[in-house]
Amino acid sequence: MNKPDTRIQKKNQAAILDAGLLVFSQFGFRGSTLDQVADEAGLSKPNLLYYFRSKEAIYTSLLAKLLENWLEPLRELDPQGDPVDELFAYAKRKLDMSQHFPRESRLFANEIIQGAPRIGDVLHGELRELVDEIAVVINGWVADGRIKDVDPYHLIFSIWALTQHYADFDVQVRAILGEVDPFDGAEKHLDAMLRGLLTP
Amino acid sequence: MNKPDTRIQKKNQAAILDAGLLVFSQFGFRGSTLDQVADEAGLSKPNLLYYFRSKEAIYTSLLAKLLENWLEPLRELDPQGDPVDELFAYAKRKLDMSQHFPRESRLFANEIIQGAPRIGDVLHGELRELVDEIAVVINGWVADGRIKDVDPYHLIFSIWALTQHYADFDVQVRAILGEVDPFDGAEKHLDAMLRGLLTP
DNA sequence: CCTGCCTTTGACCAGTTGGTCAAATTATTG
């Protein structure tokens, strides 16, 4: 029977996770140091380790929290809804996440680029099953002639790619756009791409 | 007057750069160690540093070489050609690079995600200018009614996103596709997306 | 074989890393 967290525990754990998100999302696990995280959190290093067993514990805690939110938008896709609307709504949800949670997106990107050593099983398990389910739905839409003939897997990949790009490659995007806000034009472009691809 | 590299120099420099590419593309600059690179290259650490001044020198040497090849496909786009063909050909070139040079793609992705500390000036300079030029061309095509009304910048972003995704998120893509080769379906899907978006 | 240069290495160094620990400080509670 675990005692509930005290006010101070909640505050510090949140500060550590927030700092860890910032640091790990920028440098990856191996490129980040506990001192960086501690500084960012406004705590001493030993104090960090009072709340988390190890550097690894902070990181995996972040990853676990992230994966929940990461798969959720896909689960919300409604097989009963209008195909194009549903797929665009899903893309829009992902785009919003890139806009409002870019650090989470980059943390995920770092983990994947580095070979997903800690979440490989999730990719091969939960994620794959979920995508397989959605692929069945999309294939159904194709068979019914409600959308053009597309490969459901590559369709999903393209939605991921198009939306996450704005978070992960934020620096590059802004370097090219200058003062223009990337997310102003992104949604309209995304809508045009999906409608052009899907509308029969 | 620099003496030309000896056979042994060429061999070892190539081995170091190859090893560096592998290691840095996986762990990023800060997450990689000289020992890792040395092991991978089959050399001792002091021997590495006989050929390259520092860890940084290996990394920047890789980045410089990469940037050349990175911008080239965009330069090859022919303003006189058929708009849809030209844009798809460009996308195809990028997709081929993802297939055949995934480590280069991941090295670049790592650098960008981490805020592009070493190539920020290239992004704001050379890259931005080049993209601006192409944007003028694309806007011309739009004005002539040869392609649908699209934002040239987001069009280019989407080509980058769609193609690089297959290299950078390779692990995730393969986890979902299983035995299927990602690049089999990718080209067809990319073609469908661009034609759906661009064909008037 | 010998001379001079290129290459390789083992030993080493100072700074950083993740992590420990006992002691000190600060809440909380009876």
Add this chain to the structure above:
DNA sequence: CAATAATTTGACCAACTGGTCAAAGGCAGG
């Protein structure tokens, strides 16, 4: 307010980090 529990810290450690250096080994041309 006293006692107990929770929190914070400074000192410390062993392993690892990027990098140096003098000495040794190898290899060419004469």
